[in-house]
Amino acid sequence: MEILFLVLKLIGILLAVIVFLIVTVIVVPVHYRIGMRVQESVEGAAEFHWLCHLVNLQIRYEKDLTFQLRIFGIPIALGRQKKVKQEPQKAIEDPEILEVAQDQLQQSENREHSEKRGQSESFQERQEPSEGRGHFEGSKEQLECSKNEKTAKISLEQPEFPEDQVKRKVSQSAEDFGSSARRTAGREKQQTERKDNRNYKKQRKNRGFQNIPKKIHNFFSRVHQWVIEVKKKPALMKEKFQNIKTIVLEETNKCAFIVVIKEFKRLARHYSPRNVSGELLFSMGEPSQTGKILGVLSLFPFWTRYEVHLFPDFYAESFYVKGELQMKGYIRSWHILLSLFRLIKDKNIRTVIARFKA
Numbered sequence: 001m002e003i004l005f006l007v008l009k010l011i012g013i014l015l016a017v018i019v020f021l022i023v024t025v026i027v028v029p030v031h032y033r034i035g036m037r038v039q040e041s042v043e044g045a046a047e048f049h050w051l052c053h054l055v056n057l058q059i060r061y062e063k064d065l066t067f068q069l070r071i072f073g074i075p076i077a078l079g080r081q082k083k084v085k086q087e088p089q090k091a092i093e094d095p096e097i098l099e100v101a102q103d104q105l106q107q108s109e110n111r112e113h114s115e116k117r118g119q120s121e122s123f124q125e126r127q128e129p130s131e132g133r134g135h136f137e138g139s140k141e142q143l144e145c146s147k148n149e150k151t152a153k154i155s156l157e158q159p160e161f162p163e164d165q166v167k168r169k170v171s172q173s174a175e176d177f178g179s180s181a182r183r184t185a186g187r188e189k190q191q192t193e194r195k196d197n198r199n200y201k202k203q204r205k206n207r208g209f210q211n212i213p214k215k216i217h218n219f220f221s222r223v224h225q226w227v228i229e230v231k232k233k234p235a236l237m238k239e240k241f242q243n244i245k246t247i248v249l250e251e252t253n254k255c256a257f258i259v260v261i262k263e264f265k266r267l268a269r270h271y272s273p274r275n276v277s278g279e280l281l282f283s284m285g286e287p288s289q290t291g292k293i294l295g296v297l298s299l300f301p302f303w304t305r306y307e308v309h310l311f312p313d314f315y316a317e318s319f320y321v322k323g324e325l326q327m328k329g330y331i332r333s334w335h336i337l338l339s340l341f342r343l344i345k346d347k348n349i350r351t352v353i354a355r356f357k358a
Contacts, residue, residue, distance in 0.1 A: 024051060026337070029330035034273075036325045256348040263339040270335045276306035278325035283316035290314055 030050045037043045046059040058068040067078040247253050284290045290312045297303065297310065308325070343349050 026334045027332075029332045031330045032328070034327045038321055038323055252348045252351050256346065256352045259343065259346050259349060263343060267335060267339060271329065271331050273306075273327035273329035275328040276308060276326070278307075278323060279309050279311065280321070280323035280325075281311045281313060282321045282323075283313035283319060285317060285319045287314040 028051050030048055032046065032048045034046045035044065041063075042061070044061045047057070049056045054072055056070045060066045060068075069076045069078055282290070282293070284293060291314075294310065294312050302308070303310065313320075
């Protein structure tokens with residue numbers, strides 16, 4: 001028995017919470033506040049809150065449209081927000097400075113290379129006999145002997161190529177030969193494809209000449225169908241117009257339309273802002289035009305009901321509009337429920353809904 005009582009208590013608590021939430025949603029209104037400012041740019045903000053700001057929605061427009069929703073003070077993301085990552089500041093690199101630095105490095109490397117070559121040449125000259133430094137007055141045989149010795153030294157100084165380099169050269173030559181063979185094969189394929197395309201085009205032309213009578217027949221058949229459809233369109237338009245006329249002029253539809261308009265008026269009266277205040281400064285660029293606009297605006301009772309002040313500028317030479325506007329009000333959901341109950345209760349509306357369903 002105790003377990004049954006606990007289950008019944010839990011069910012009763014849940015039902016009580018659900019009923020309390022439904023009653024609060026129906027009875028507690030949603031307050032709204034809308035503000036707008038027009039100076040050099042347009043700015044606007046709207047706020048909707050319910051049940052002592054437990055649910056709060058803010059909409060702002062300055063340069064971009066932003067939304068912010070809070071439930072019990074906890075922000076909830078509406079859509080995807082792109083996070084802007086702060087990139088680390090990089091050092092400014094001037095291409096001219098880089099080019100100058102590279103030139104200096106190359107010059108220093110060239111100088112070191114030239115100094116090393118000069119030192120090696122001077123060392124070789126020292127090793128040569130002193131007789132070769134001055135004007136050589138020997139015979140031709142001695143000159144030939146000295147030349148042969150120099151060539152022998154150069155041949156000894158030149159290193160022999162290892163086996164790895166030889167293998168690399170052989171592989172490179174093989175790759176070059178393979179690439180050239182591939183190129184020739186590709187050229188042959190292109191030539192064969194071109195020949196095939198030419199033959200295909202010739203066959204297509206012959207088929208096109210053969211299909212000319214069929215194309216002409218299809219064209220005239222399409223034109224005939226289009227003419228028949230154009231002849232049928234006025235009759236279809238007349239039928240549609242007559243159907244709309246019967247729907248509008250029928251008494252049941254008229255009564256249903258009048259009832260819907262009355263309910264919309266009631267909702268607009270209940271949900272219209274309770275407090276409106278603001279100022280509006282405007283000019284059309286010409287005194288006559290500003291006076292006409294002021295006369296048209298004064299015909300509406302909106303300005304007399306609320307604290308909204310108009311300030312026309314008759315001296316300005318260009319068009320501009322500046323001002324501020326603030327509106328406050330609230331929305332109750334039970335007004336919507338009452339209007340829906342009245343609409344469903346009406347017989348004319350029920351007959352119209354049944355016709356649309358059928």
